[in-house]
Amino acid sequence: MELTPFAMVMVALLLAVWTAGAAWLAVAAANRAAQAEGSRKAARRMSRMIDESPAIPLLVRADGKLEGPDRLAGWLGLETMPHFLSELAGEDATENAVLPAEQARELAQAVRRAQKTAAPFRMVLNPKGSQRSLAVRGSLADPQVSPGGAALLWLFDFSESETELGRLREQADRARGDFGALVGLIEAAPMPMWFREPSGALRLVNRAYVEAVGGTDADAVVAAGTELVEPVKGEAAADIARQALQEARAIERTVSATINGQRRSLRVSDLPLGDEGIAGYAVDIEEMEEQSRAFRAFREAQRTMLDQLSIGVAQFDAERQIAFANQPFRRIFNISPGTVSTRIPFDRLLNEAREAGRLPEVRDFPEWRGEHLAWFASGETQEEAWPLPDGTHLRIVGQPMPDGGLVLIAEDRTEQLALSATRDTLLRTRTAIFDSLFEALAVFAPDGRLQLWNRSFTGTWGLESDALKGHPSAEDLLAALRPNLAKDKQADHIGEVIRAATLDRKETGGRLMLQDGRTLEYAGVPLPDGNGLLTVLDITDSQKAEDALRERNQALEQADQVKTRFLANMSYELRTPLTSIGGFAELLQSGVAGELSEQGVEYVDAIVKSVDRLTEQVENVLDLSQSQAGLLPIKKQQVELMPLLTRLVRERQDDISRGGLKLDLRGKPGVRIDADVRQLGRAVAHLLDNSITATGDGGKILVDLSKQEEGVRIVVSDNGAGMTDAELRRALDGRANAGDDSQRKGLGIPLSRQLVEAHGGTLDIQSEKGVGTAAIIHLP
Incomplete structure (x- = not known):
């Protein structure tokens, strides 16, 4: 089958992808192997770290089964690790139960609570028979660790720490107790105390501090930073505290502060306490100051x-x-x-x-x-x-x-x-003088005992010389004196005199008669030393003389009475015939009896003048006699002297002109004194008449009145014949001077002196033969 290019491309791509996937798988396998090896190493390392760690994990499953290392069994005091929590907690009666019942129940409850509520817990376990202390921290285990609600416990062995913590706890408790006691002591202290931070700010103050600054509480005082001590010389209390902290030494000073409204003296101390701060306290030393x-x-x-x-x-x-x-x-x-x-x-x-x-x-x-x-x-x-x-x-x-x-x-x-030697000499001298006195003296103490006597005392009282040797008391002495007194009661009076001198501090005395006829006068005199002096004087002779003087005084009083009666009779007997003769002569002169011859008129005029002259002399004699006897009546009244002198001068104007005299009257009007006008006028008139009589033709007479500080002075002077001293004495005595009628004679001068002295004044007469005479009257 022929492959198309597209298919080839796709095959190539698949091979490439497969190759890449195989390579990736090989690399991934290698990585996983490396990771597995690393995980095994990490697991071994972690296991070793757990074995060496201070904490051991313990897993408690929901059914109570335990999973934990064997090292934990050693901590629990077991050889092997128990399989269930009940065995560890001691709920079964097995030999593996090591926890106290209380801790076991607490552990079981905490584990169940953590498994159900995921609440963590902490507790301490103390296995039986072990000195260990285990700290347990439990929580719900992570599902990755153990699914199904297991609890994971971590156990820590802090036996040593627990012992230390116990000791520290005990010390802390003791420290807290001491601190509490110290705080209580500081709080109860009567002196202000405080604690500052290192910055100087207040942190703690006691109650005394709060009361001293007038605060409400300690927190308010600390918050306000109220200082007890005022700044001194610009330095505040906080500055002084910081200085004490910096210098690491206590600073003590004495300052003044106001506490409860009173200024007090305080001794303030600042004590540094390391880095914690500064403590301070203040002691009130005001009373000590x-x-x-x-x-x-x-x-x-x-x-x-x-x-x-x-x-x-x-x-x-x-x-x-x-x-x-x-x-x-x-x-x-x-x-x-x-x-x-x-x-x-x-x-x-x-x-x-x-x-x-x-x-x-x-x-x-x-x-x-x-x-x-x-x-x-x-x-x-x-x-x-x-x-x-x-x-x-x-x-x-x-x-x-x-x-x-x-x-x-x-x-x-x-x-x-x-002074003591002088006193001894004086005492001996006093004793000698005391014994030499004729007056009888005796000194009695305040208790009445005879202290001292002289030689005359026994002889005066007729006592034996040995009768006073025993210093008898006053009662014994009076008993010895009674037989010698004329009256027994007089002894009691002597005792009263002694008592008054010693106790009453009074001076008394008396007289008494003795049996022998003598008269004694005695007196008690208080002495400065508290004793009393009894002085006795024999006044027998003076008493006799006093009796004689008393009899003579009575005779003189009777003679004075006879003199007074004689003056009264003479005033009547002399004035009555003179008044009758004067009256008959005036009748004859007026022609009542018929016309008189010239010679008869001359006879009658002579009779009238003689009667006036005789009347004046009788008045002078009677006034002088009364003045000498103190019987002259003086009736004082306010008298102005210048008119009185003027009247006296005018009454004698005829005599002054007939004698060819010149009279000069000087004085200021308004001079007044209290005097008897009649008697003072008679005194000046007699002096004026004597001056007129003694001054020849062409003579001068001066009458001068002057006011002086001590009273009034009246001067009557003339430039007549004057008198010798002997003649002046005879004139003052009232005897006539030898010579003719021009000389001063009669009773004028003595009577004037008596009248002036009766007014409280004096009469001074100064005379010189051939120069003249001056009579000076001083009246108060």
């Missing part, structure tokens, strides 16, 4: 007070160095202020004081110094007397302090010893 300030103020006040004392005081600290010395101490021991500031030791201070001669002379100074160094540890107060070489006597007191220091007190008793 106040106590510190109070202590410093007390110490300064104490030292200021010690500086004011006259006793030297020095303080030494526990290191036996001088800490303070007041001015008297430095003066006593010649210590400079720099010595105290350098805080020299006690032994060195003793050395310097010894060199300055301010310590007593001792034979072994090192031993003496050691004995005084032991004062610091003695525990008891030490006291010594130090006589210094210059005669100074010091009383030294060493008082050990609880802190190991010493207070040294130095008192200069030199003056006290001198």
Whole structure:
């Protein structure tokens, strides 16, 4: 059969296709063989990796059959792997049951739940008789692994990890407990505490911090970043915390902050905690600061007070160095202020004081110094007397302090010893003076016991010298005095006087009579020391003199009464006849009895003038007598002096003209005083009459009135004959001067003085023979 070209082509194509297919099949077979070999190698490698892996798979089929490697049996403590889950779970009573019943039930339930719902689970298995801990992770197996709803379990042996985890869990639990306790402690702490991030921002704060800044809660305070401490010199609290973190050291500082509306002093500490952040806390030290300030103020006040004392005081600290010395101490021991500031030791201070001669002379100074160094540890107060070489006597007191220091007190008793010696001398002198007095003296204590008496006391009371040696009480003394008293009751009054002087501190006294007729005057005087002094004086002679004076005074009073009656009678007896004579003479002068001759008229005129003159003299005598007796009546009223002097001068104008005299009246009107117009006018009139009488023809008389600071002055002066001192004394006494009628005489000057003095003024008369006389009246 002949093939056509087309057929040949088709045959060729089929051969080509067949050849290509065969080649492809050969290549594909080779590839599959290679892949199969690679799969076998991968399977062996995977199997080896599973054997070496820390996890072992376990397949649980739907019927409970198990598929797993034999290595798992070793983990379970078995020689061979069980065939069913029931054997592993222990549901059958076989020897292969290794799981506790509780874990077995939990495992079975978890596997069935995974097979039915595909819910994964995790649990831990602890096989019996094994120390292993197996972690189980179960899930529904992939259909490619096992179709039919099998469960795939992966078991991990984490026995070592479990032990470590248990230990870590225990530590974590303990750490959580400690952390909770620490958090509770921090939260309950009374001081503000906080924790910052490394950036300085607040992360945690406690309740005290919240209350201190016035926040609502800790979260709000942290969110707001509210700082407890204000910035100091431009540095905020966060800046200080970052500085502590950078320098890896704690920073502590004292600042002021406002807490609950009050300014308080705080000691703030920032503590770096590695890379975690910075912890901080603030301790309120306001009370401590106040106590510190109070202590410093007390110490300064104490030292200021010690500086004011006259006793030297020095303080030494526990290191036996001088800490303070007041001015008297430095003066006593010649210590400079720099010595105290350098805080020299006690032994060195003793050395310097010894060199300055301010310590007593001792034979072994090192031993003496050691004995005084032991004062610091003695525990008891030490006291010594130090006589210094210059005669100074010091009383030294060493008082050990609880802190190991010493207070040294130095008192200069030199003056006290001198005063004591002086006091002893004074006491001996007082005793000698006390015994030498004529007055009887006795000193009683507040309890009434006789303390001291002089020699005159026993003799004055008529007691025996040995009666007072036992220092009897006041009651015993009064009992011994009663027999010598004229009246027994007077002894009780003496006791009251002693009691008033000692207890009531009052001064009382009295008089009494003794049996022998003597009169004693006694008085109780309280003494400054609390005792009482009984002073007794024998006034028998003075009493007799007093009685005599009393009788004489009574006689003088009777004589004064007689004088008063005499003046009254004389006033009546003298004035009545003069009035009658004057009246009859005036009747005769008026012609009632008929016409008189010229000689009769002259006689009557002479009688009238004589009566007037005698009346004036009687008035002067009576006024002078009354003035000397203090009976002159003075009726004061407001008087202007210039009109009064003018009237007195005009009344004597005829006498002035008849004598050819010149009278000059000077003074300012308006000068007023309180005076008796009649009596003051009579005083000036008498002086004016004396000047007119004593001044010859052509003489001058001056009457001057002037106002002065102490009162009023009236001057009546003339340039008459004047008087010698003897004549002036006679005129002041009221005796007439020798000479004719032109001389001053009579009672005018004494009466004027009495009238001026009755007004509270003075009269001063100055006279010189041949020059004149001046009478000066001073009135208040």
